[in-house]
Amino acid sequence: MDTLQGKIAVVTGGNSGIGYATAKELKKQGATVVITGRRKEAVDKAAAELGIIGFVADQGQVSAIQQLSETVKKQYRAIDILFINAGILGGGAIEQATENDFDNVMNVNFKGAYFTLSNFIPLLNDGGSVVFLSSNTASMHGANSSIYSSSKAALNSVMKIAAVELAPRKIRVNSVSPGPIQTEIMTKAGYSADQLEQLKDWMINRIPLRQMGNAGDVAKMVTYFSSPVSSFITGAELVMDGGMSLKS
Structure with a gap:
C-alpha cells in the first residue's frame, strides 16, 4: 500500500517500541521516515534495520529539539x-515525590513534546498531521501515577489547543492513548523479570x-491519523486499552 507516497514523516523515540513499529508502518505505506532517539547506537541500529534515516536528539533538551528541527x-x-512519541515512565506516591522525579518526567513527556511541536510547526506542510502518543492514564486516577499521568493529561490539553490553532492550515492534531503495551519501556524503567511478570x-x-x-x-492507528482517510x-483522543479505563 502507498497511501502516504511522497510524504515525509518524523517519529521521535523511533528506535524501539511503538515508535519503531510506527516508523515501520509509515514506511510500508510509502512515506519517507526519519526517526530520532537519545542513544546513537540504538538509533543507528533501528535506522539500518528499517532502511530509513536516524538522527540523535534528546527530547528532554530544548536545544537538541531546536537543532533537530x-x-x-x-x-x-x-x-x-x-x-x-518519545516518553519515559517515572514518579511514585505524591508524598515521596522529589523535584528530580518531577523534572525528569515532565522535561521529556510534556516540555519536550511541547517544544517539539512548537519547533516543527513551521516545517509542517499545510494539510499535514501531528499525532501525540498519550496514555490511558491521562484520564485515570491510579495511585503512584500522578507525575506520569499529569504529563500525559497536559499533552492532551495542548493537542486540542494545537488542533484549533493549526486548523486554518488544515493541519490536523490528534492523540493516541494506549493502555498496557508489550514494549521495552518497562524494562528500561528498571523492573526485574519477576516484577515485570507480576x-x-x-x-x-x-x-x-x-x-x-x-x-x-x-502503529496502525497513528498511521490512520496520518493518512487522508x-x-x-x-x-481527537483515541483510547486503545482493551477497556481498561472503563473499570477505573
Whole structure:
C-alpha cells in the first residue's frame, strides 16, 4: 500500500517500541521516515534495520529539539507527518515525590513534546498531521501515577489547543492513548523479570479483553491519523486499552 507516497514523516523515540513499529508502518505505506532517539547506537541500529534515516536528539533538551528541527529543515525543507512519541515512565506516591522525579518526567513527556511541536510547526506542510502518543492514564486516577499521568493529561490539553490553532492550515492534531503495551519501556524503567511478570498479570486482570496491547496495533492507528482517510478528524483522543479505563 502507498497511501502516504511522497510524504515525509518524523517519529521521535523511533528506535524501539511503538515508535519503531510506527516508523515501520509509515514506511510500508510509502512515506519517507526519519526517526530520532537519545542513544546513537540504538538509533543507528533501528535506522539500518528499517532502511530509513536516524538522527540523535534528546527530547528532554530544548536545544537538541531546536537543532533537530534545523537539521530536518536543511535536509527535507518541510515535513507532512509528525509523531511525537518519545516518553519515559517515572514518579511514585505524591508524598515521596522529589523535584528530580518531577523534572525528569515532565522535561521529556510534556516540555519536550511541547517544544517539539512548537519547533516543527513551521516545517509542517499545510494539510499535514501531528499525532501525540498519550496514555490511558491521562484520564485515570491510579495511585503512584500522578507525575506520569499529569504529563500525559497536559499533552492532551495542548493537542486540542494545537488542533484549533493549526486548523486554518488544515493541519490536523490528534492523540493516541494506549493502555498496557508489550514494549521495552518497562524494562528500561528498571523492573526485574519477576516484577515485570507480576505487573503484567496485574494489568491483564484489569483489562476486560484480558490481553495486553501490541505496538503494531498502535502503529496502525497513528498511521490512520496520518493518512487522508482521517482528513475530517482533529482534536481527537483515541483510547486503545482493551477497556481498561472503563473499570477505573
